[in-house]
Amino acid sequence: MFLIFSALVILIFSLFYRYYEYTKFTSQKKIYLNADVLLHYSKRKGSKHYNVLKLQTQDGMVFYTTAKNRDDNLRGRMVRLVLFPSRLKFKDFLTTPYIPSYIVHLLKSTSFRMQFFEEIKKQHNDPWINEFYGALFLALPISKSLRKAVTRLGINHLLALSGFHMGFLWLIVYFSLSVIYKPLQQRFFPYRHRLLDLGVITILLLGAYLLFVGTPPSLLRAYVMVVVGWLALLSGIELLSFTFLAVCVIWLIALFPGLFFSIGFWLSVSGVFYIYLFLHYTKSWSKWSIFIVLNLWVYLMMLPIVHTFFGLFSLYQLSSIALTLAFSIFYPLTIIMHILGIGGWFDGLILNLFSLPKPQSEVYVLTPLWFLAGFIILSLFAVRWRKVLYIQIIIAFVWFIFLVQKAYA
Numbered sequence: 283m284f285l286i287f288s289a290l291v292i293l294i295f296s297l298f299y300r301y302y303e304y305t306k307f308t309s310q311k312k313i314y315l316n317a318d319v320l321l322h323y324s325k326r327k328g329s330k331h332y333n334v335l336k337l338q339t340q341d342g343m344v345f346y347t348t349a350k351n352r353d354d355n356l357r358g359r360m361v362r363l364v365l366f367p368s369r370l371k372f373k374d375f376l377t378t379p380y381i382p383s384y385i386v387h388l389l390k391s392t393s394f395r396m397q398f399f400e401e402i403k404k405q406h407n408d409p410w411i412n413e414f415y416g417a418l419f420l421a422l423p424i425s426k427s428l429r430k431a432v433t434r435l436g437i438n439h440l441l442a443l444s445g446f447h448m449g450f451l452w453l454i455v456y457f458s459l460s461v462i463y464k465p466l467q468q469r470f471f472p473y474r475h476r477l478l479d480l481g482v483i484t485i486l487l488l489g490a491y492l493l494f495v496g497t498p499p500s501l502l503r504a505y506v507m508v509v510v511g512w513l514a515l516l517s518g519i520e521l522l523s524f525t526f527l528a529v530c531v532i533w534l535i536a537l538f539p540g541l542f543f544s545i546g547f548w549l550s551v552s553g554v555f556y557i558y559l560f561l562h563y564t565k566s567w568s569k570w571s572i573f574i575v576l577n578l579w580v581y582l583m584m585l586p587i588v589h590t591f592f593g594l595f596s597l598y599q600l601s602s603i604a605l606t607l608a609f610s611i612f613y614p615l616t617i618i619m620h621i622l623g624i625g626g627w628f629d630g631l632i633l634n635l636f637s638l639p640k641p642q643s644e645v646y647v648l649t650p651l652w653f654l655a656g657f658i659i660l661s662l663f664a665v666r667w668r669k670v671l672y673i674q675i676i677i678a679f680v681w682f683i684f685l686v687q688k689a690y691a
Contacts, residue, residue, distance in 0.1 A: 286532065289532045289533050289535075289536040290536070292533070292536040292537060293535065293536040293539065296536060296537060296538070296539050297539055300375070300376060300539060300540075301372060303375075304370075304372050304375045307367055307370070307375070308367050308368055308370050308375075310367065310368075311366070311368060312364050312365070312366060313364065313365040313367060314362070314363075314364050314365075314386070315339055315340075315362075315363065315365065316339070316340060316360055316361070316362055316363075316389060317337035317338060317339045317340070317360065317361060317363065318337060318338050318358075318359075318360055318392070318393050318395065318396055319335055319336070319337055319356040319357050319358065319359050319360070319361060320336045320337060320338055320344070320357070320422055320423050321334075321335070321336035321357060321422075321423045321424075321425070322334070322335050322336075322355050322356045322357045323425060323426060332348050332349070332350055333348060333349045333350070334346060334347075334348055335347050335348070335349055335356065336378075336423055337361070337363075338496055340393070342496065342497060344378050344496065345378060345379050345380065345381045346378065346379070346380045346381070347363070347365075347380065347381055347382065347383040348380075348382075349384070349385055356388070358392065358396050358399060358400065359388055359389070359392065359396075360388075360389040360391060360392050360393060360396070361385050361386075361387070361388055361389060362385070362386040362387050362388075362389055363383045363384065363385045363386055364383060364384060364386060365381050365382070365383045366381070366382045366383065367381055369382075373543070376539055376540035376542075376543060377540055377543045377544070394494075395420055395494060395495070395496070398419075398420065399412075399416050399420055399422065402415050402416065402419065402420075402620065402625070403416075405620060405623065405624070405625040405626045406625065406626050406629055407626075407629070408629060408633060410427075410428050410431070410633065410636055411626075411629050411632060411633065413425060413428050414428070414441070414632060414636075415616075415620070415625065417441040417442075417443075418440075418441060418443075418447075418613075418616075419495075419617075419620070420494075420495050421443045421495040421496055421498045421501065424441065428636065430594070431636040431637075431638075432636075433592055433594045434594065434596050434598050434599070434638070434640070434641075434644070435598050435599065435601060435602060435605065435635060435636075435638075436581070436598070436599030436600075436601070436602030436605075437602050437605055437606070437609075438588075438592070439549075439553065439606075440605070440606065440609050442498070442500055442546055442549075442550075443495065443498055443500060443501040443504075444500035444501060444503070444504050444546075444550045444553070445500075445503070445504035445507065445508075445550065445553075445554060446609075447501070447504075447613065448488065448501060448504035448505060448508055449504075449508075450610075450613055450614055451488060451491065452484060452488065452508060453614075454614055454617070455483075455484045455487055455488065456480055456481070456484045459480045459483060459484065460476065460480060463476060463479065463480055464476070475516075477512075477515065477516060478516060481512045481516070485508070485509055485512060488505060488508065489505065492505050498546065499538075499541050499544040499546045499547035499550070500546045500547060500549070500550035502534070502538070502541070502547075503530070503531075503534055503541075503547055503550050503551060503554075504550070506530055506533070506534055507526075507527075507530050507554070510526070510529075510530055511526075514526065523558075524555075524558060524562075524665055527551070527554060527555060527558060531551055534547075545591050549584075549587065549588065549591075552584060552587045553580060553584060555661065556579065556580050556583040556584060556661075557576065557580060559583075559661070559664060559665065559671070560572075560575075560576055560579045560580070562665065563668065563671065573607075574607075577603045577606045577607055578603050581599075581602060581603055581606075582675070582678045582679065582682060583661075583674075583678055585678060585681055585682055585685070586649045586653060586654060586657045586678065586681050587649075587654070587657075589647060589648060589649040589685075590648065590649040590651075590654050593646040593647050593648040594644070594645075594646055595644070595645050595646070595647055595685045595688070595689060596641045596643060596644040596645075596689065597641065597643055597686070597689065598638060598641060605635075612628070616628065643689040643690050644689060645685070645688045645689045647684075647685060647688055649681075653681075657674070657677065657678075660673065660674045660677070661674060
């Protein structure tokens with residue numbers, strides 16, 4: 283109860299502070315600033331043609347704007363522009379708003395993040411591959427065309443940096459440091475606690491990475507859970523607890539109210555919840571059984587959640603189970619390969635996956651809100667009662683059969 287009350291107090295202060303920033307921001311008729319162009323694509327509305335830009339300022343604010351008569355692709359460039367924020371609403375300010383603007387001129391300099399992206403691009407020749415690794419390593423948004431290809435394969439979760447990636451990064455950093463630390467500890471300071479010493483360094487490095495990639499909501503959630511989980515391990519507290527997840531979510535929203543409106547954040551939370559639910563009932567299973575069945579379970583349980591926001595369904599998405607398993611090897615391996623300058627080895631294979639022909643059995647179906655609400659309620663009751671869990675599995679499977687039937691109708 284104390285934690286919830288404290289979170290409520292923090293939320294109130296956070297909202298007041300954000301509202302103060304909002305009034306300060308919107309009180310200005312014009313704002314001149316520099317921003318990175320994260321995404322640039324063309325859009326047509328009736329007879330009008332214009333360009334949509336997704337930008338990020340140097341202080342981390344992400345927003346959309348439009349530009350006319352821009353035939354050159356500005357993605358990866360830094361621009362000097364003037365904003366007109368007076369009509370911006372507070373709710374939009376908490377999310378990723380649209381702000382009218384015009385570009386003053388292009389800048390020759392670029393941010394370190396975009397310089398890093400340019401170095402990644404030197405190891406590849408295809409625009410889709412560049413976007414793929416830009417998303418995978420730097421949390422850069424991908425184009426609509428690649429988004430369709432990724433959604434068709436059902437691997438959106440692999441490109442959206444989250445706990446899956448944060449977990450691997452923790453292992454890579456922590457065990458790399460252990461190789462150096464362990465012999466020194468055994469010889470000079472055996473009294474030191476390795477988890478404490480290396481944990482601090484790892485947390486700091488992962489925090490720096492989080493800031494470097496622009497603090498995406500799903501990765502922020504994962505980082506907070508890693509930090510709290512590390513502290514829990516040091517204190518001997520159980521990690522695989524729904525209370526642990528709930529406390530992390532409540533405090534994250536209290537500290538960053540804009541997360542409440544983030545689809546990526548809630549998809550990330552849902553994925554972790556269903557992983558916890560699976561592990562809650564499979565404590566006696568072998569590790570290999572859990573590893574294999576877990577991906578199928580998460581795919582099935584997340585179908586109604588994902589289709590609330592992304593309606594595209596094809597049987598290609600069944601491959602996401604195998605691709606997720608393969609990604610466990612691919613992700614750390616491709617990090618090492620890019621460090622060695624040979625990151626293009628898998629380009630052909632990835633392009634073949636992305637270029638699979640559009641299946642005839644492809645359909646667009648959104649989850650009805652009443653169905654979603656019922657499914658979420660069942661999920662919460664399933665934590666307590668195993669029979670409810672069985673009912674939910676049946677419903678999730680029926681939803682999958684429904685999607686397959688729609689695809690072949």
